[in-house]
Amino acid sequence: MSQDRLPQMIISIMLLADFDVSERCNIRPRSFDLIVKRGDILVIIKVASHIDNVSADIAWDLNLIAQHLGATPLIVGERARDADLERGVVYIRYGLFAISPETLYDYFVEEIPPLVYASPGGLYVKIRGDLLREVRTRSRMSLGDLASELGVSRRTISKYESGMGTTLDVAIRLEELFAAPLVEAIELVGYHSPGPQTPEESAIENILIDLERMGMEIHTMRQAPFQALALFDRHTILTAYGTSQKVVKRASLIGSISQITKTFAMCIATDYKKQKRIGKTLLIGEEHLHTLEDGSELIDMMNR
Secondary structure, three states: OOOOHHHHHHHHHHHHOOOEEOOOOOOOOOOOOEEEEEOOEEEEEEEEEEHHHOOHHHHHHHHHHHHHHOOEEEEEEEEEOOEEOOOOEEEEEOOEEEEOHHHHHHHHOOOOOOOEEEEOOEEEEEEOHHHHHHHHHHOOOOHHHHHHHHOOOHHHHHHHHOOOEEEHHHHHHHHHHHOOOOEEOOOOOOOOOOOOOOHHHHHHHHHHHHHHHOOOEEEEOOOOOOOEEEEEOOEEEEEEEEOHHHHHHHHHHHHHHHHHHOOEEEEEEOOOOOEEEEOOEEEEEHHHHHOOOOHHHHHHHHHO
């Protein structure tokens, strides 16, 4: 298959959307391939058939150039890991948005913004929290009433109303229950990453997002032996995360502290797939964490 097919497709889409398109950058190394402009909208595009091939260095350059030019950085590709990028779904690569050509077409030509983003554990949407609170109150439902309806905790409903993302299934049930458009569209233009991350920073952010998805309230530490306090219902979990080599060194100490403070202890390893006990501490792999749907499942694992 021609290497020019994907770039030419993207150029055609942007021309169809009435953008002025620069010459394609063919000089190596390159952190971007095209710059396009329409009115006040300036977009810097990195074309990558497989978005995993976009390195942290490329993302750094792309983000920095975009910041100084007042532009939006965007990665357009076709695959991530072993699957095709889905239409209407936004993926994240080192803090930057990555989308398929079909999503690019929908957004700039058809003016249909994506609603779904990919995150550890699956596909999610962002809830319009203020509107959810408004329609819930108007329906005379308490946090507890809605939590029972959805089979989640009151804390999780409160998080939704604060803007936390949720699964497509929950979002559909909420919209059907209240007959209201509760899913917030994702605007690609104007988005700026706070800064590209190293692979380890990216993995750690994914872990924190995963814990919040499960309905946990996260407070990160800077100098403590554990890196975060995870709160779920009335439970407190002393949490460490990183490579197996790093977290195993902390496991015993965190377990000892948890025993004295009557809390739970957990270490999440980015390079481990299963789960086991190290004294009082649960060691769980990041991939296994992705499979859990609710914080109560994690509490049950630590109670065994």
